[in-house]
Amino acid sequence: MLAARFDGNKRIAIAEVPAPRPAPNEVLLRVKRTALCGSDTKLWNKGAVFTPGHEIFGVVDSPGHVLDGRRCLVYIPVHCGRCVSCLHGDTHMCLTESVLIGWNRPGGYAEALAVPEQCLLPVPDDVPDDLAPLLLDTIGTSGHGLRLARPLAPEGPVLVLGAGPVGLGAIVALRDMGWRDIHVSDLRAARLPLAQALGARPHPVEDTTTRFALVAECSGAHAARNRGMHIVAPRGVVLLLGENDDPWTIE
Numbered sequence: 001m002l003a004a005r006f007d008g009n010k011r012i013a014i015a016e017v018p019a020p021r022p023a024p025n026e027v028l029l030r031v032k033r034t035a036l037c038g039s040d041t042k043l044w045n046k047g048a049v050f051t052p053g054h055e056i057f058g059v060v061d062s063p064g065h066v067l068d069g070r071r072c073l074v075y076i077p078v079h080c081g082r083c084v085s086c087l088h089g090d091t092h093m094c095l096t097e098s099v100l101i102g103w104n105r106p107g108g109y110a111e112a113l114a115v116p117e118q119c120l121l122p123v124p125d126d127v128p129d130d131l132a133p134l135l136l137d138t139i140g141t142s143g144h145g146l147r148l149a150r151p152l153a154p155e156g157p158v159l160v161l162g163a164g165p166v167g168l169g170a171i172v173a174l175r176d177m178g179w180r181d182i183h184v185s186d187l188r189a190a191r192l193p194l195a196q197a198l199g200a201r202p203h204p205v206e207d208t209t210t211r212f213a214l215v216a217e218c219s220g221a222h223a224a225r226n227r228g229m230h231i232v233a234p235r236g237v238v239l240l241l242g243e244n245d246d247p248w249t250i251e
């Protein structure tokens with residue numbers, strides 16, 4: 001089969017590679033869509049030689065399996081299902097497995113891949129192929145964080161910092177959860193119209209007078225995290241959804 005492989009030195013090769021051979025308790029997934037993700041650039045910049053891709057959507061091709069022929073997304077943390085974390089539903093924090101599909105084993109920039117059956121998420125028929133991958137990093141990440149934050153945050157306005165994919169997903173998830181007074185800030189003004197179309201009101205980046213019950217920080221920038229700490233209302237919540245590997249000092 002063909003795969004798009006990072007080939008080191010910032011090159012991508014479309015290469016003929018051996019077809020995946022699913023292990024016991026795994027299925028073959030024929031890829032229909034794999035979304036590009038900004039975090040793939042970490043592997044790219046490191047010069048990894050690897051087939052990445054972790055926002056994966058496809059159709060199960062394992063005759064006899066209960067999900068054969070079903071459209072499925074891939075939940076990328078491989079997990080044991082038996083440890084204390086897994087039994088509590090925190091399968092992303094499994095105590096015995098720390099493998100991510102598309103990071104530590106081959107990902108979805110290929111015609112097919114082997115997927116542990118525990119990582120299959122069937123997709124409802126009314127979600128089109130092009131939109132299905134958005135249920136993972138874009139809406140899944142933000143929705144998961146907001147679901148944890150919601151019971152802690154008081155009533156009031158909410159601010160989304162950063163109108164990239166995760167920020168836009170946060171706006172969609174916030175609306176779905178019933179938040180109505182949603183604001184958004186981004187240094188890049190060109191990003192705001194889409195956020196507005198999804199139901200958020202632009203908020204000036206430099207404004208520090210309005211306090212927010214919930215600040216959903218989706219950029220990962222330390223400056224934005226610090227700002228969130230300053231403008232959150234008493235008893236409010238700052239939710240850090242944006243990724244950043246560099247140490248962050250809270251003053």
Ligand SMILES: [Zn+2]
Nearest residue numbers: 037039055137
């Ligand atoms: Zn991603």
Ligand SMILES: [Zn+2]
Nearest residue numbers: 080083086094
């Ligand atoms: Zn586990």
